Amino acid sequence: MSATSFLVVRSTRFSRVGLPLVAVMVFGLGLAPYWADRAELRLFAEVFAYLALASLWNLLAGYAGLASIGQQAYVGLGAYLLFGLTMLAGIHPLATIPLAGLIAGIVAVPVALLIFRLKGAYFAIGTWVVAEVFRLLASQVSALGGGSGVSLPVGIVTSIAPGRETREFTLYWLSLALLLIVMASVFALLRSRYGLALTSVRDNEIAAQSSGVDVWRIKLLVYCLCACGTAMLGSLIFLQKLRVSPDTAFSANDWTAFIIFIVVIGGIGTIEGPIIGTIVFFILRQAFADLGSIYLLMMGAVAIAVMMRAPRGLWGIFTARFGWKLFPIDRRILFEPGGEAR
Amino acid sequence: MDWLNTIVQGVLLGGLYAMFAAGLSLIFGVMRLVNIAHGDLIVLAAYLALVVTTALGVNPLLSLVIVVPLMAAIGYALQKFLLNATLGDDLLPPLLVTFGISVIIQNGLLEVFSADSQKLQAGAIEVQSLHLANGLSIGTLPLAQFIVAIVVIGGLQTVFYRTAMGRAFRATSDDPAMAQLMGLDNRHVFALAMALSLAVVAVAGVLLAVRTNFDPSIGPARLIFGFEAVIMGGLGSLWGTLIGGIVLGVAQAIGAKVDPGWQLLAGHIAFLVILAFKPSGLFPKVQHG
Amino acid sequence: MTGAPLLDIQDIQTFYGDFQALFGVSMRIETGQIVAIIGSNGAGKSTLLKTIVGMLRPKHGCVTFAGESIERLAAHHIVAKGITMVPEGRRLFSSLTVEENLIIGSTVARKGPWNLSRVYRMFPVLEERKAMQATALSGGQQQMVAIGRALMSNPKLLLCDEISLGLAPTVIHDIYRQLPAVVEEGTSLVIVEQDVVQALKAAQRVYCLQEGRVALEGDTAAVTREDISAAYFGI
Numbered sequence: 070m071s072a073t074s075f076l077v078v079r080s081t082r083f084s085r086v087g088l089p090l091v092a093v094m095v096f097g098l099g100l101a102p103y104w105a106d107r108a109e110l111r112l113f114a115e116v117f118a119y120l121a122l123a124s125l126w127n128l129l130a131g132y133a134g135l136a137s138i139g140q141q142a143y144v145g146l147g148a149y150l151l152f153g154l155t156m157l158a159g160i161h162p163l164a165t166i167p168l169a170g171l172i173a174g175i176v177a178v179p180v181a182l183l184i185f186r187l188k189g190a191y192f193a194i195g196t197w198v199v200a201e202v203f204r205l206l207a208s209q210v211s212a213l214g215g216g217s218g219v220s221l222p223v224g225i226v227t228s229i230a231p232g233r234e235t236r237e238f239t240l241y242w243l244s245l246a247l248l249l250i251v252m253a254s255v256f257a258l259l260r261s262r263y264g265l266a267l268t269s270v271r272d273n274e275i276a277a278q279s280s281g282v283d284v285w286r287i288k289l290l291v292y293c294l295c296a297c298g299t300a301m302l303g304s305l306i307f308l309q310k311l312r313v314s315p316d317t318a319f320s321a322n323d324w325t326a327f328i329i330f331i332v333v334i335g336g337i338g339t340i341e342g343p344i345i346g347t348i349v350f351f352i353l354r355q356a357f358a359d360l361g362s363i364y365l366l367m368m369g370a371v372a373i374a375v376m377m378r379a380p381r382g383l384w385g386i387f388t389a390r391f392g393w394k395l396f397p398i399d400r401r402i403l404f405e406p407g408g409e410a411r
Numbered sequence: 412m413d414w415l416n417t418i419v420q421g422v423l424l425g426g427l428y429a430m431f432a433a434g435l436s437l438i439f440g441v442m443r444l445v446n447i448a449h450g451d452l453i454v455l456a457a458y459l460a461l462v463v464t465t466a467l468g469v470n471p472l473l474s475l476v477i478v479v480p481l482m483a484a485i486g487y488a489l490q491k492f493l494l495n496a497t498l499g500d501d502l503l504p505p506l507l508v509t510f511g512i513s514v515i516i517q518n519g520l521l522e523v524f525s526a527d528s529q530k531l532q533a534g535a536i537e538v539q540s541l542h543l544a545n546g547l548s549i550g551t552l553p554l555a556q557f558i559v560a561i562v563v564i565g566g567l568q569t570v571f572y573r574t575a576m577g578r579a580f581r582a583t584s585d586d587p588a589m590a591q592l593m594g595l596d597n598r599h600v601f602a603l604a605m606a607l608s609l610a611v612v613a614v615a616g617v618l619l620a621v622r623t624n625f626d627p628s629i630g631p632a633r634l635i636f637g638f639e640a641v642i643m644g645g646l647g648s649l650w651g652t653l654i655g656g657i658v659l660g661v662a663q664a665i666g667a668k669v670d671p672g673w674q675l676l677a678g679h680i681a682f683l684v685i686l687a688f689k690p691s692g693l694f695p696k697v698q699h700g
Numbered sequence: 701m702t703g704a705p706l707l708d709i710q711d712i713q714t715f716y717g718d719f720q721a722l723f724g725v726s727m728r729i730e731t732g733q734i735v736a737i738i739g740s741n742g743a744g745k746s747t748l749l750k751t752i753v754g755m756l757r758p759k760h761g762c763v764t765f766a767g768e769s770i771e772r773l774a775a776h777h778i779v780a781k782g783i784t785m786v787p788e789g790r791r792l793f794s795s796l797t798v799e800e801n802l803i804i805g806s807t808v809a810r811k812g813p814w815n816l817s818r819v820y821r822m823f824p825v826l827e828e829r830k831a832m833q834a835t836a837l838s839g840g841q842q843q844m845v846a847i848g849r850a851l852m853s854n855p856k857l858l859l860c861d862e863i864s865l866g867l868a869p870t871v872i873h874d875i876y877r878q879l880p881a882v883v884e885e886g887t888s889l890v891i892v893e894q895d896v897v898q899a900l901k902a903a904q905r906v907y908c909l910q911e912g913r914v915a916l917e918g919d920t921a922a923v924t925r926e927d928i929s930a931a932y933f934g935i
Binding site for chain 2: 130134136138183184186187189190191193194195197198201202205206208209216321326329333337362363365366368369370372373376377380
Binding site for chain 3: 575578579581582584585586588589590591592593594595596597
């Protein structure tokens with residue numbers, strides 16, 4: 070047996086077809102301002118935001134094993150940084166978005182140092198405490214409206230772009246761009262050796278540690294990157310909402326419960342899962358949101374059912390049945406003829 | 412003297428927080444499960460007490476006779492038919508399923524009872540107070556609740572260390588596979604533990620309902636208070652949880668005295684400080700292998 | 701000694717995931733016997749015991765105990781029927797005292813001669829230490845607790861997995877000295893040992909496992925050292 074020559078293959082047949090299709094779709098979405106109306110543009114922007122947040126949470130919980138139920142801390146931080154930096158420091162709103170990300174990434178370090186002392190589900194509740202602290206602190210800032218919040222002054226809004234239409238197009242393209250940046254970053258991270266290290270941590274932390282993976286460092290890196298991304302999304306989301314308050318900015322419902330449902334239903338620990346989950350979530354929302362709390366109750370029940378019966382989510386079912394991988398991040402060995410074929 | 416009053420109030424409030432925490436601590440000790448819906452179950456118990464009190468026209472404290480066994484039964488069923496299947500090496504399933512249960516309870520209560528604030532009336536005891544020396548006075552109700560908390564925690568200790576059921580809890584927690592070889596059915600033991608936990612939750616819920624206004628959304632905050640009490644007190648120690656609750660109550664009372672808007676923040680800061688300098692808590696139990 | 705055996709194992713195949721550990725093991729244990737199972741590390745001895753007692757489920761084959769099929773039963777039901785195990789490594793409950801460890805052994809309330817005072821009579825040193833945390837005792841004493849705990853359920857069949865592991869020779873000798881009394885009180889024994897000499901001295905019948913198969917079976921009086929070496933090492 071002379072199977073000394075082999076290829077390390079990274080794409081699958083599905084991805085070779087699927088990815089170009091996705092590229093076409095993205096191009097089409099980029100042209101949306103020319104074929105969609107205002108309401109549709111807003112909906113798309115919302116979908117992009119939720120998908121990006123879900124992808125980040127999936128990276129955090131599904132890959133790094135950091136099950137946070139307090140990411141709303143960073144959404145709110147991003148939102149308040151936007152309002153604070155523009156209203157109190159006179160910085161241009163579009164510039165505050167990356168700035169908010171940077172500041173959040175830095176703030177995340179001492180937070181992580183504290184809450185990494187908690188393990189498992191206690192870590193999860195710890196993240197919730199952090200979110201509560203951020204919320205309470207925000208409501209103490211009277212310059213930004215204290216407990217009732219504040220609206221973005223007209224002058225700052227118009228500084229984004231001169232005309233209303235240009236403004237809306239700009240914000241839409243920013244949403245799409247931020248989504249693409251987030252997804253590309255997640256994909257790149259998981260394809261890199263950091264991603265391999267992460268997957269090994271997820272599968273067996275002790276084995277990973279003894280193989281030389283610096284588990285603690287990787288988790289810190291992922292936590293801070295996610296904080297950075299989540300905060301930038303928070304800034305952009307509230308730039309479009311034009312109004313911030315502690316309860317909306319740090320809403321556990323909007324920024325954690327819905328995100329968790331999206332990832333669980335779509336499939337934890339896969340890049341494709343959040344995409345499916347977001348689509349399903351918005352379809353359900355369009356259909357049932359009038360039902361108010363019954364709708365939320367239903368989402369909770371569906372999430373539980375999926376977790377119990379199909380823990381790999383909808384995408385997991387597709388992968389198990391058909392072996393589809395749209396964003397392939399694993400490596401397979403393909404032996405040349407003469408050896409063992411895979 | 413004013414400060415002494417504040418601290419005493421904080422201590423008594425701590426008793427209530429220890430009640431929130433006791434059920435949480437028990438479950439984690441027996442099966443390493445953290446129930447995200449714990450706070451919402453406390454609120455559920457409060458609403459059950461509301462229903463019983465309104466339907467039967469009895470004193471809220473009497474409603475315990477129905478609410479406690481009812482919640483215990485709910486706990487047994489919840490564990491046996493839903494949560495047992497989530498237990499294992501992966502921490503996400505129990506976390507996410509209990510998170511889902513939390514959402515379901517909150518929204519279910521919202522649908523049935525609306526978001527209106529409710530409160531149970533316990534009668535004259537609510538406004539009575541005991542006057543001790545030098546202008547120091549203690550509310551009778553908070554004192555009574557504190558005593559109830561001590562009795563309940565003492566009761567749990569007794570169950571754990573002096574009964575066959577407690578032996579079963581400790582053994583199953585130590586080594587679930589070996590516990591089976593003793594003839595113990597793990598699924599049944601876990602369900603019993605959850606039933607006991609929700610019985611304690613029932614008492615906590617009724618105490619809460621009598622003490623303050625409640626509505627469907629206050630569950631998560633109760634979970635956080637219970638959790639902070641457990642962590643500050645030290646994992647694995649029920650009396651430690653009481654101390655943790657007291658620390659939290661006192662921190663909140665002092666915060667509130669400085670500025671009413673600072674009450675919650677003061678509590679969280681106390682928690683974070685202890686987490687920073689004594690991460691295993693004030694009275695951690697030595698972990699066995 | 702004639703008639704149906706107490707425990708009848710037929711063609712057991714046990715897997716750990718995709719890895720096969722037992723390849724069709726068959727065995728009989730008669731009432732009142734001590735049967736030794738020997739073999740090197742990884743031969744499948746512990747796997748076999750765990751399969752009998754219900755901690756593992758065999759993919760194929762059957763286990764019949766006192767005429768009843770038990771291979772599909774959960775472990776806590778099998779214990780109630782009268783089989784229990786002293787596991788490898790003792791595995792005492794660290795949150796329980798010595799006495800509590802013994803008492804919890806009697807959760808399954810079967811009738812029989814074994815109770816707390818009887819166990820203390822067999823191992824008096826345990827009574828002196830009954831309020832101590834069980835894991836604070838020496839290795840030999842912990843082994844006594846583990847055996848006592850198993851006996852408290854009054855089993856008809858007791859499986860002992862490597863009870864001499866890590867113990868001093870005098871302690872091993874003391875423990876083995878008690879085994880005939882256990883059998884006399886009505887409990888048959890299966891002892892798994894790496895210490896072949898000790899096992900053969902105590903037992904009437906011996907099975908030798910080699911890589912998941914029975915390589916030798918016979919009365920201990922009849923087998924020779926050469927037979928055993930051949931079977932043990934697979935020569």
